[in-house]
Amino acid sequence: MKEVFDNLSAACSRMITKRYSTSFSLGIYFLNEKIRQPVYSIYGFVRLADEIVDSFHDYDKILLLSKFKRDCFEAIEEGISLNPVLNAFQEVVNKYQIEKELIALFLQSMEMDLRQETYTPEKYDQYILGSAQVVGLMCLQVFTEGDKNQYEKLKNSAMNLGSAFQKVNFLRDVNADYYNLNRTYFPNVKLSEFSNTEKKIDRRRDRKRV
Template sequence: MMNPRDLFDQTTFECSKLITQRYSTSFTLGIKTLDQKFHLPVYAIYGFVRYADEIVDTFHDQDKEKLLARFKKDTYEAIETGISLNPVLHAFQLVVNKYHIDQELIEAFLHSMEMDLDFKTYDDSKYNEYIYGSAEVVGLMCLKVFCEGDEAEYEKLKVPACKLGAAFQKVNFLRDIKSDYEERGRVYFPGVEFTHFDKIVKKQIEEDIQQDFDDSLIGIEQLPIGAKLGVKVAYLYYQKLFDKIKGLPAETITQTRIRIPNSKKLSLLIGTYFVNKLGIT
């Protein structure tokens, strides 16, 4: 029988798992292809970043700055004390403390959330700063889990992990360009005006994204065996979404949000499983 403290810890992880399942079918599918030992830690990371993101993107009738400041304070207190009655933060601090996730990564992520409260347009510097904090460091947090304390391996895979996170985030920016502009007044791509988004601008953005995808591949192939399949599924999903976006006119991107049906996500999962697990091409 599980002791009371273990039960509490397990329950908070299950809360983060539920959050992941409710908010992201693609991320949930990717996690399922990771080694079982990585499931709960990655759920905890996703739950943390999702709830922080919800503060700045969803609660328009609330004082977002105050909510985010409280969330930040509670995060650091949870990490320092090793406990929180907020189940998302408790699960996250367990992962941070077990896998020695650097505070700099957490600070950079929370700073990017703060940037969403202030910035509506981004120059090159702010764009890169935001992508690092909102996406690349999340990949690095997961990489800390996958490397399980092997710092040499972590250092070797840092750059490709950042490239993959950047590619994912930039694809999200393209996919969500309409909602980001209409609902939040944001355009993330430097020097790009929503009302002047055309095929030339779209092509330039796509070339940058493809380079990030290409640069990330070497890192995926070198990941620990228990992590490789899950990350590969995420890579293929986003590459498929990106390919779909590339095949559409610029005006379509500004008029609708592009999606990959769940049936295609599942086929990607199954196909990647057979290629990686059974050696079938």
């Protein structure tokens, strides 16, 4: 029965969330029980894509991400995938009518991580939109359960929250990103001179958008 495989797929995404993010796993427990698993499934998808670009250094990352992207959209269309993470994700996408554009924007940001980008303010905003803000919107579509009015009302708040989480991650991982992955996201900032002043400037840019 496919139900057995679907349950296994959900369990895989739940395990990935708990293994990779203790804080996020803890936060999920504050949600209503009926929407916990869909959020686990979204996180499992996001985490797996992120692992491809951040961790699989001895493999062809471009090929792996391209295949992951193709398999993702095929899973959504067909309603099944032999990849348990994608199988769990497609179920959430189809049940809550998550827009494919959000998924495409997320994967586009993952593709940016495969290139040696020099982040201008515009590219910085583009990356945050795809890597974090749209993930907030995916979760919001689960939270609002098809209520379009409620979704539109909360959309900007969800995007701003996603942006804030991502910038905290940037600051937390700034050394690892720069020295291990040769990446720096903050535009017009030299890492050696990255001080509290630059951090405050970045926070002021966020407040102007609210």
